[in-house]
Amino acid sequence: MSGLLALLDDVAGIAKVAAASVDDVVMHAAKAGSKAAGAVIDDAAVTPKFVHGFAPARELPIVGKIALGSIRNKILILLPAALLLSAFAPWMIVPLLMLGGSYLCFEGAEKVYHLFRPHAPYADGQAPQDGDVTRLERQKVAGAIKTDFILSAEIMTIALAALPTGQTIWLQAAVLALVAVGITAVVYGSVALIVKADDVGLWMARIGHTGATRALGRGIVAVMPGFLKLLLIIGTAAMIWVGGSIIVHGLKDLGWPQTYDWIHHIAVDLALMSPTATGFVEWFVTAFFDGILGLAYGLLLIPLVAWVIDPLIHKVTGAPDSGAAH
Numbered sequence: 001m002s003g004l005l006a007l008l009d010d011v012a013g014i015a016k017v018a019a020a021s022v023d024d025v026v027m028h029a030a031k032a033g034s035k036a037a038g039a040v041i042d043d044a045a046v047t048p049k050f051v052h053g054f055a056p057a058r059e060l061p062i063v064g065k066i067a068l069g070s071i072r073n074k075i076l077i078l079l080p081a082a083l084l085l086s087a088f089a090p091w092m093i094v095p096l097l098m099l100g101g102s103y104l105c106f107e108g109a110e111k112v113y114h115l116f117r118p119h120a121p122y123a124d125g126q127a128p129q130d131g132d133v134t135r136l137e138r139q140k141v142a143g144a145i146k147t148d149f150i151l152s153a154e155i156m157t158i159a160l161a162a163l164p165t166g167q168t169i170w171l172q173a174a175v176l177a178l179v180a181v182g183i184t185a186v187v188y189g190s191v192a193l194i195v196k197a198d199d200v201g202l203w204m205a206r207i208g209h210t211g212a213t214r215a216l217g218r219g220i221v222a223v224m225p226g227f228l229k230l231l232l233i234i235g236t237a238a239m240i241w242v243g244g245s246i247i248v249h250g251l252k253d254l255g256w257p258q259t260y261d262w263i264h265h266i267a268v269d270l271a272l273m274s275p276t277a278t279g280f281v282e283w284f285v286t287a288f289f290d291g292i293l294g295l296a297y298g299l300l301l302i303p304l305v306a307w308v309i310d311p312l313i314h315k316v317t318g319a320p321d322s323g324a325a326h
Contacts, residue, residue: 054137059195062141067188069145070152074180077149078156082176083169086160093161094253100154101246102297106305108240109298111232155183158246194231198224241287244294263289 054062085092159179163172197220204217252260263286271282 056199058137060192062137063188063192063195065141066144066148067184070148070184073149073152074156074184075177078153079173079176079180082156082160083173086172087169093157094250097157097161097246098250100157101243101250102301103150104154104239104243105294105298106301108236108243109295110302111236112295113299113302237291240294240298241291244290244297247297248290248293
């Protein structure tokens, strides 16, 4: 009997350790995922354009294909790469984060630039002349998965950098896997709701049993175009803010803390002037200056990409220019 009690006690101890490990994974995953908010919002804002123009019956299957490609990107490629990076070249994490932050600043700044200087649609990714809808769908899905890979790489790198030092490789793998699955589910679940919202609204407006239901359906249809524009604005702002924040923190980590210290001191001084909202004011001021610097940096990158990087990529790979600043 005493042996059985000892065994049960050991099992209980193992269960407590396992539960604590699960709690650690969930806690670290939540913190790491929150750090990648800007890239996540942009991912959700960008993806709906890839299903634009297709029949309603094809919208959810296309979103599903993109989500599956996103999971493959994160689990099969980016997660192992992140673990190898953490194990053998942790010094590369900050430069890679800054590279990803530069991409976010550039993408956000380019969208702002084109608000004031509209340009023609890019040549790549347009509908084939022969009207082959199946081929167009494959092209759109492939393009979306490529875009997702870049954003997913940034998300996974941010999540890796957010983990405390000294964690085991198994905890790192579990946290990154949970972040990958959770963020993919949130992003593409949201995208599915967004792209089908107008169809749901039309359905409610047509067959609603009450006037209120029909009115709600018409309201959803009327609101969705504005909501998509608002989502795009939020996604752009989040990209610029997060990108700028990554650059500022990266410079600090590499030994140039002046910009970080300047923003921090201003944020703290202004926060102390608002004792009822100290935390919010400090966050808002920090985000504001990170965003301003991110936008300025991104605007500086536009001619570099248009005149140097794009032509170089085109020369090496034969791929078309991205159209930056055209």
